[in-house]
Amino acid sequence: MKMVWAAAMAGVSMAALGAGAVQAQDATSAAAAQASDNEIVVTAQRRSEKLQNVPISINAFTGKQLQELRVTTAADVANISPGVFVTGSRGDQNPVFSIRGLSLNDTFSNNNPEVGIYVDDVIQPFTPMMSGQLFDLQRIEVLKGPQGTLYGRNTTAGAINFISVKPSQQTSGYVTGTWARFGRKELEGAxxxxxxxxxxxxxSGKTVQQSGGWQYNDLTGQTIGKVHDVSLRAQALWTPTSRLTVSLEGTYLYDKSQPQQRQHVGYYAADGSGAFCAAGLAGYRDPNTCVDLLGYHDTDPNQRHVSDGSIYGTWSVAHGAGVNLNIGYDLGAAKLTAISAYNYYNRSSPDDSDGSPYVELDGLFSDKIQSFTQELRLASNGSGPFTWVGGLYYSWDRIGGDTLQALDDFPFHTRVDTSYVQTTNSYAAFGQAGYAITPKLKLTGGLRFTRDEKRYTYDAVDLNPFGDSSLPPTAGFVQNHVNQSNLSGKVGLDYKLTDDAMVYASYSRGYKAGGFKAAIAFNPDETTPFRGETVDAYEAGVKTTWLDGKLTLNAAGYYNKWHNFQASVTIIENGVSVITLANAGDARTYGFEAEADYKPTRNLSLRVTGNWLSSKITKFNTQPGSDDFTGNQLANAPKLTLDGQARWETPIGNDHVGVYILGDASYRSKTYFSLAERGQNSQAGYWLLNGRIGVHDRNDKWEVAVFGKNILNKLYISQSYDNWGGAFPSSNYLGDPATYGVQVTFRY
Incomplete structure (x- = not known):
């Protein structure tokens, strides 16, 4: 039965290559009934605009599209948006986004990402906060390039907006049940x-209960992948007058699950000589000839099997909550918006970092996050030649991390407790204005001032529980701080060639604050703060609509100069050589992006997108005796990404019922997961094929669908850690295998 299903869905998806889909008809929403993406209304520039009228690179997806494409987590966005790539620190624990080659090269939770993640206008400042489930979304907007002149928190690579469905006077809701492979059951509703x-x-809310998993632990004889997840959201919208709106939102989540465990990757020769193995030098994993420092190698030919023996168990437990108050008042000529939000997120997560039965480096990571944000924004109303928006922003966040690391079987024979507390105060004033020089030509300019103040307390203690520790002395108790101010901005021009064609060009500068290393340190100099990074971003593009709105063709070229980018490097501090997170140097990226949406008939929708990227480290802050990565391409930056969907629908039964077939495919070319460009820590280019077949009534009140993800069961690496030449082995995480299931939805 599995093979029949896979073959059927593979045929559907193969027909989708080079194609794509626009949003499906939805009788319950007038917006979703429109014919093409040029009618999607977005708020990317802090005012409601049609997608095709926004002079920046942006991809937008409706809630209906997200359901049909089975976008259930934030990381799934990478499979539908060109130039976007995502990796997950410690499995899917900390999703780290890359846009056009710019990303965060750090596995710990305390450093802010290059891509700003916003949920209902509120920044999620740390990566663990975006590891939960998505539900009841109105749309997602993916913005490419710096967005500091319009958004509260500054970013260098872009922003992704997750926008939930809002309350309305009309009584409405839905219930969706999903049954899928590995004992997965989902119940979602609003x-x-x-x-x-x-x-x-x-x-609204969603719960996921999964009784099994695709990963098998040879050591314990158990499967890994169980999930117990609950997410809830409550919203109230009060409109006492035609001018005043008050929106209050509360969220809660609880997640107890088993994250994926690591695949062991050795790089020393099995003969015990201490030399590197030939396979590792040649750039591939060979567990038969490559071992770690203790001589272990995982020879199970099934790569979805592991032999991990974490002494801290396999269950990750997280819970969080938040409240968001959004007040808007129409002053006539302008609208005043005040957004106040508080979120907390706590998590404890085990990790067998060596990926072996030995206790070489087993860890228990705990994060405690608090975040408060306050934004005050004033935006012009009307459609005159002069439009503007200005704002003030303040945020305070605190993250406390504690890591227990066990090295029982390693020569150090000890356990270590590393902890830190980091607090950040961020202040900003930002604004952007546009002026229509002529009815067709518009000039846009913006400025932003940012002030970041970070305080950091760090401690590392050798617990020495066995009384014979040989671990070098740790850094001990350290306090430090970093304060930095920055002025950034944007200037752009857009020109309406016709009512259906626009060209635009822009320059913008993005900025991301500095910070601190959170991993274990053996020298206080390793906790020296690194400074902020900046990116100079140039973009030129065209947006066009053809065939009476049936076809949209958009394209953009871009060039980014990345200054003082942050990465793990070897540096000299006060004459001491240390490995730390620091300003690694400079890099550049450039490329071309295109998107086409075509609806040739009422029954057929096609969508294809692509991004070609060239990245290069132009300057590396190397020290004598350490590696120099100048000339290498950036990590998590595949040269080519392709995404396509095809959706065909036909009525049956006197037009009372509709049947649709949806196929989607995505391609990522060879990807390196570290700056070293080591083949052993890379993934060759690969395709992922997905499909869906659904039946629904004329008014879309009910729907039954079957779906498949990765239906050809492609085995690929989703994240890799490069520890080449060190004491501990490297390791991989794998992407999900083939999954399939049934989904039933009722709407009212």
Missing amino acids: FGGGVTDTLAVRF
């Missing part, structure tokens, strides 16, 4: 409507 003439509410 309901809401008017309570009074001025008050509307909406309640």
Whole structure:
């Protein structure tokens, strides 16, 4: 049965290569019934605009599209948006996004990412906060390039907006149940409507219960991948007058799950000589001839099997909550918006970092996060020649991390407790204005001032529980701080060639604050703060609509100069050589991106997107005796990404019922996961094929669908850690195998 299903869905998806889909018809929403993406309304520039009128690179997806493409986590966005790549620190624990080659090269939780992640206008400042489930979304917007002149928190690579469905006076809701491979059961739903003439509410939630998993531990004889997850959201919208809107949102999540465990990757010769193995030098993993420092190698030919023996168990437990108050007041000529939000997120997560039965480096990571943000924004109303938006922003966040590391079987024969507390105060003033010089030509300019103040307390203690530790002395108790101010901005021009064609060009500078290393340190100099990074981003593009709105063709070229980018490097501090997170040097990226949406008939929708990227480290801050990565390409930056969908629908039964077939495919070319460009820590180019077949009634009140993800069961590396030449082995994480299931939805 599995093979029949895979063959059927592979045929559907193969037909989708080089194609794509626009949003499906949805009788419950007038917006979703429109014919093409040029009618999607977005708020990327802090005002409602049609997607095709926004002079920046942006991809937008409706809630209906997200459901059909089975975008269930933030990381899934990378499979549908060109130039976007995502890796997950410690499996899927900390999703780290890369846009056009710019990403965070750090596995710990305390450093802010290059890509700003916003949920209902509120920044999620740390990567663990985006590891949960997505549900009840109105749309997702993916913005490429710096966005500092319009958004509260500054970023260098771009921003991704997750926008939930809002309360309304109309009573509505839905219930969706999903049954999938590995004992996975999902229940998602929402309901809401008017309570009074001025008050509307909406309640939504999702739970995921999974009794099995695709990864098998040879050591324990158990599968890994169980999930117990609950996420809830409650919203209230009060409109006492035509000018005043008050929106209050509360969220809660609880997640107890088994994250994926590491695949062991040795690089020393099995003969015990201490030399590097031939396979590792040639750039590939060979567990038969390559071992780690203790002589271990994982020879199980099934790569989805591991032999991990973490003494801290396999269960990760997280819980969090938040509240968001959004107040808007129409002043006539302008609208005033005030957004206040508080979030906390706590998690404890084990990790067998060596990926072996030995306790070489087993860890228990704990994160405690608090975040408060306050944004005050004033934006012009109307459609005159002069439009503007200005704002003030303040945020305070605190992250406390504690890492227990066990080296029981390693020659050090000890356990270590590493902890830190980092607090950040960020202040900003930002604004952007546009002026229509002529009815067709518009000039846009913006400025931003940012002030970041970070305080850091660090401690590392050798617990020496066995009384014979040979670990070098740790850094001990250290306090430090970094303060930095920055002025950045944007200037751009866009020109309307016709009502259906626009060209644009822009220059912008992005900035991301400095920070601190959170991993174990053996010298206080390793905790020296690194400074902020900047990127100078140039972009020129065209947006066009053809065939009475049936076809949209958009394209953009870009060039980024990345200054003082942050990465793990070997540096000299006060005459001491240390490995630390620091300003690694400079890099550049350039490329070309294109997107086409075509609806040749009422029944057929096609979409294809692509991004070609060239990245290069132009300057590396190397020290004598350490590696020099000048000339290498950036990590997590595949040269070519392709995404395509095809959706065909036909009515049956006197037009009372519709049947649709959806196929989607994505391609990522060879990807290096470290700056060293080591073949052993890379993934060759690969395709992922997915599909869906659904039946629904004319009014879209119910739907039954079957779906498949990675239906050809492609085995690929989703993340790799390069420890080449060190005391501990390297390791890999793998992408999910083939999954399939049934989904039933009722709407009202």
